[in-house]
Amino acid sequence: MKWIYFFVIFISSFLVVNAQVKVRFELQNIPQSKDTIAEYFVAGNFNNWKPNDPEYQFSKRNSLTYVLEKQLSINVYEYKITRGSWEKVETNSKGNAIGNRSLNLKKDTIVKISVSNFADQFKKELPKHTSSVNVHIIDTAFLIPQLATKRRVWIYLPPSYASSTKKYPVLYMHDGQNLFDQLTSGYGEWGVDELLDSLSAKGQEEFIVVGIDHGGSERLKEYNPYDSEYGKGKGKDYVDFLVHNLKPFIDQHYRTEKDAKNTAIAGSSMGGLISMYAIATYPKVFGKAGIFSPAFWIGKTIETDVQNAFKNLNGSKIYLVAGDLESKTMISDMKNVFQLLNPTGKNKNIRVVEKADGKHSEWFWHREFVDFYKFISN
Known part of the structure; x- marks a missing residue:
């Protein structure tokens, strides 16, 4: 009977590691964009950082809220919000780049997201070379x-x-x-x-x-x-x-x-x-x-x-x-x-x-x- 016990433990551990949980992304307080029809996406290490993945596009619920519901494995994820390209990725209020958002997903979760602005809303100086003289x-x-x-x-x-x-x-x-x-x-x-x-x-x-x-x-x-x-x-x-x-x-x-x-x-x-x-x-x-x-x-x-x-x-x-x-x-x-x-x-x-x-x-x-x-x- 001992082998049955260990088999059950193994299967239980396998199921926990590979378990799928529900995550609901709620996009709120969205800044006005230049798009005729605004479309929003989430890009992260769960979809190979694709900025316009139709499987990860938000659905409009009302004038102020967009929602995306997915099932993902228990894991640590990083992601950002885009309007369909990396030229239209989220930024801080001054248009500067921000770090990746992080989600330590362990159970069914609701993630509420506020975006300060998007990169294409600003006229930026051309980036400069930063390599040293060496x-x-x-x-x-x-x-x-x-x-x-x-x-x-x-x-x-x-x-x-x-x-x-x-x-x-x-x-x-x-x-x-x-x-x-x-x-x-x-x-x-x-x-x-x-x-x-x-x-x-x-x-x-x-x-x-x-x-x-x-x-x-x-x-x-x-x-x-x-x-x-x-x-x-x-x-x-x-x-x-x-x-x-x-x-x-x-x-x-x-x-x-x-x-x-x-x-x-x-x-x-x-x-x-x-x-x-x-x-x-x-x-x-x-x-x-x-x-x-x-x-x-x-x-x-x-x-x-x-x-x-x-x-x-x-x-x-x-x-x-x-x-x-x-x-x-x-x-x-x-x-x-x-x-x-x-x-x-x-x-x-x-x-x-x-x-x-x-x-x-x-x-x-x-x-x-x-x-x-x-x-x-x-």
């Missing part, structure tokens, strides 16, 4: 033969680079649009250049940082070494490009320390997944990795690859970090990989960090970057 574009169309495409590639050279003859360690990072420049970022920048300028001024070890732009709608495939519901994974080809094309180019044209001990790779979300894959597959190329809010959920085979690579990662330094306010399996998935990398918990070169206030956002990765950077600098 950031340069290597090529706006660097060839990636393995993917039959071209991408912009950025490089950050340390403040001392021009006046010295020394060689520098290199950090390769994904989502290059979001690393250095507010103008090119979609959801805010990491501010890697400003952080490194500041750390350099304090005497911290200096790194060259190379950033590779992602492929927009192709990102979910290019940063995934495995096939998924989003299509055939192209991550193996992408990492092959980093190892056999981009790194040799950087080593040839810049003063770099070429060995694995001085070569790191880092990224967030899908970038975290592909960084973990890269160091597991090429530990003799990448000796250090920063795994920020990794999307291990989309590529669970990463656990098998990490387990198979365990003996080859003995000398590697790997930093994993995520927040409690991300997806419901983010922390557990990350800790599963950490356990494979550091089964005894005694390997100080493998570190896992969990932050209670952490969200799936550039501001969080910006904040946590400094501790990661100090970790790989030691």
